[in-house]
Structure formats: structure tokens, C-alpha cells
Amino acid sequence: MGxxxxxxxxxxxxxxxxxxxxxxxxxxxxxxxxxxxxxxSPENIKIFEEALAQL
Amino acid sequence: MxxxxxxxxxxxxxxxxxxxxxxxxxxxxxxxxxxxxxxxxQMREELMLTANVMASQLDGDILAxxxxxxxxxDEYWQIDDLLExxxxxxxxxxxxxxxxxxxxxxxAFVVDTDNEETYADIQKNLDEAVLIDMVYEDAPVDEIKxxxxxxxxxxxxxxxxxxxxxxxxxxxxDSESNAVAVLGVDFDISTVKEKQDFLSSRIYIxxxxxxxxxxxxxxxxxxxxxxxxxxxxxxxxxxxxxxPNVTIPEIKTKSEIYELNEGMKSVLxxxxxxxxxxxxxxxxxxx
Numbered sequence: 397m398g399x400x401x402x403x404x405x406x407x408x409x410x411x412x413x414x415x416x417x418x419x420x421x422x423x424x425x426x427x428x429x430x431x432x433x434x435x436x437s438p439e440n441i442k443i444f445e446e447a448l449a450q451l
Numbered sequence: 452m453x454x455x456x457x458x459x460x461x462x463x464x465x466x467x468x469x470x471x472x473x474x475x476x477x478x479x480x481x482x483x484x485x486x487x488x489x490x491x492x493q494m495r496e497e498l499m500l501t502a503n504v505m506a507s508q509l510d511g512d513i514l515a516x517x518x519x520x521x522x523x524x525d526e527y528w529q530i531d532d533l534l535e536x537x538x539x540x541x542x543x544x545x546x547x548x549x550x551x552x553x554x555x556x557x558x559a560f561v562v563d564t565d566n567e568e569t570y571a572d573i574q575k576n577l578d579e580a581v582l583i584d585m586v587y588e589d590a591p592v593d594e595i596k597x598x599x600x601x602x603x604x605x606x607x608x609x610x611x612x613x614x615x616x617x618x619x620x621x622x623x624x625d626s627e628s629n630a631v632a633v634l635g636v637d638f639d640i641s642t643v644k645e646k647q648d649f650l651s652s653r654i655y656i657x658x659x660x661x662x663x664x665x666x667x668x669x670x671x672x673x674x675x676x677x678x679x680x681x682x683x684x685x686x687x688x689x690x691x692x693x694x695p696n697v698t699i700p701e702i703k704t705k706s707e708i709y710e711l712n713e714g715m716k717s718v719l720x721x722x723x724x725x726x727x728x729x730x731x732x733x734x735x736x737x738x
Binding site for chain 1: 713716717718719720721723724725726727728
């Protein structure tokens with residue numbers, strides 16, 4: 397549950413460090429713990445994909 | 452805690468209430484005023500029409516021939532009876548009387564239906580009888596002169612020694628179509644006042660109902676808005692107390708409050724992430 401979503405925080409870190417991770421959390425409105433708890437649903441994955449594209 | 456008089460709900464409700472009251476009062480006074488004018492104008496039209504129709508039935512030659520002391524003549528009573536009969540058909544008519552304008556611009560009565568029914572009655576009650584060529588004291592000469600030219604009615608109700616009326620005037624023509632006298636028809640203005648009061652009371656009820664309905668609607672909408680705002684305010688207050696683990700409310704309406712709530716979610720997500728990050732770094736074996 398939420399493993400795919402959490403992986404986006406790692407991708408964000410690779411892209412721009414902690415600043416990018418904070419921005420990802422703000423756009424998706426989920427911290428990494430919340431992402432872990434959230435289902436890896438297509439809707440959530442889409443939100444994270446779009447957020448990552450904005451970083 | 453926001454005091455009640457500083458709350459948005461109170462301010463919104465009072466502002467809208469004042470606005471609606473101002474509009475409603477403006478509408479009320481304008482409508483009542485225009486309505487009263489319309490009713491008065493309708494009464495004037497009715498008066499002019501009535502006076503004109505009645506005057507057309509009177510014989511100007513007979514009236515012109517009547518002079519002081521002719522109350523005993525059949526011609527006098529012929530005119531009097533006709534006026535009485537026509538007056539009897541209309542409940543609004545209080546007095547009907549014929550007048551002529553003297554060379555010195557004074558107005559004199561000719562036949563007045565307020566007189567007693569026979570010449571004997573007049574003789575018995577001479578002090579109160581209105582006799583031929585008796586001068587009409589304080590007569591509205593200009594209006595009577597207008598009535599000599601054609602049908603005319605007083606602009607507004609007026610009060611004289613006999614009461615408060617609106618009067619219609621119309622010329623009485625002789626066989627050569629010369630205006631030899633003026634017929635005056637007094638309408639009881641209580642009917643006008645009744646119509647005006649009825650209009651005012653109805654509009655007052657409608658406006659009062661509209662203000663009440665508008666107040667309820669404003670209260671409902673402002674309480675809905677304030678309810679959502681209060682939810683977000685509570686979250687902000689919890690965060691300001693150092694407690695970021697709060698549940699963000701769900702705002703369904705896509706309004707500015709929804710945007711504010713979404714912004715709050717973003718900020719809290721960032722705070723949570725940073726908190727987690729600091730905690731994981733400070734934990735034993737953290738990066």
C-alpha cells in the first residue's frame with residue numbers, strides 16, 4: 397500500500413533534493429507517511445506523476 | 452475567539468439587511484406615492500367625466516333665466532329634480548350645484564341640490580338655504596373658470612366650510628352652445644383615502660414579507676459560509692498551537708473557501724513532510 401507513491405518522494409529527491417520533496421508534498425497534499433498509507437490507485441499515481449512533472 | 456459583532460456572519464447579515472431595507476423602503480415610498488397619484492388621477496378623470504355627462508343633461512337656457520327669488524318657479528325645481536336624480540345614481544357624489552361667474556369675478560350659486568325638497572321647505576329654513584345668486588364665499592374661482600371652458604377637476608382634495616372633497620366642474624351650455632353656468636360635482640374623498648390606504652397597507656405587507664424572506668435567506672447563506680470558514684479556522688488555531696496532526700475538513704463547494712482549504716492542506720503536507728524528515732534524521736541510525 398502506497399509503495400509506488402512513496403517512490404515518487406525518492407524521485408523528487410533525485411530531481412531537486414529536499415526542496416523538491418517539500419514541493420511534491422505541497423502539490424499532492426500528502427507527506428511521505430500519508431503517501432505510504434494511501435492506496436496506489438491510478439488516480440493517486442496520476443496526481444504524483446503530474447506533481448513530479450512540475451518540479 | 453471572534454466576538455459576535457466582529458464575525459463575518461453578523462457583518463454580512465447586517466450589511467445585506469441594511470441594503471435590502473434601504474431598497475425596500477425606497478420602493479415602498481416610490482410605489483405608494485405613484486399609486487396615490489394614479490388613484491387621484493383616476494378620481495379626477497372620473498369626476499370630469501361625471502360632471503361633463505351631468506352638465507350635458509341640464510338646460511342652460513333655463514339656468515340662465517333663473518335669478519334671485521326664482522326658487523318658487525317650476526324651472527328651478529325641474530333642474531333641481533334632475534340633479535337629484537343624477538346624484539342619486541352615484542354613491543360617491545355628495546353635492547351637486549350649479550354656479551355662474553359674475554362680472555366682478557365673484558361666483559354665485561344658481562341651483563343647489565343641498566336645498567330642501569320644496570319651495571315651502573326653503574321658506575321655512577331660509578337661514579341655511581342656498582338661494583339663487585347667493586355668493587359662494589372663498590370659491591375656487593380659477594378652477595370654476597376652468598370648468599366654464601371645459602371639464603375640469605381639482606388637482607388634490609381640498610377642505611371648505613362644507614367638508615373635504617374633490618370637485619369636478621363642467622360647463623352648462625345654452626341652446627347656442629354658450630357656457631352660461633358651471634356644474635360642480637363634489638366627490639366624497641373617503642373612497643380615495645380608502646383606496647390609498649388599501650394600497651399602502653398591501654405594499655407594506657409585501658415589503659415586510661420580502662425583507663423577512665431575504666433576511667432568512669441571507670442568514671442561511673452566511674451561516675453556511677461561516678460554518679466552513681470556522682472549520683478551517685479551527686485547523687489553523689490547532690496548527691498555531693503547535694499541533695500539526697489535525698484533520699483537514701472536506702469542503703465540497705468549489706468556492707474561495709475551498710481554495711483556502713486546499714492551500715491549508717498543502718501547507719500541512721509540507722509541515723508533516725519536514726517533521727518526518729527531521730524526525731528520521733534525528734533518530735538513531737538516521738541519515
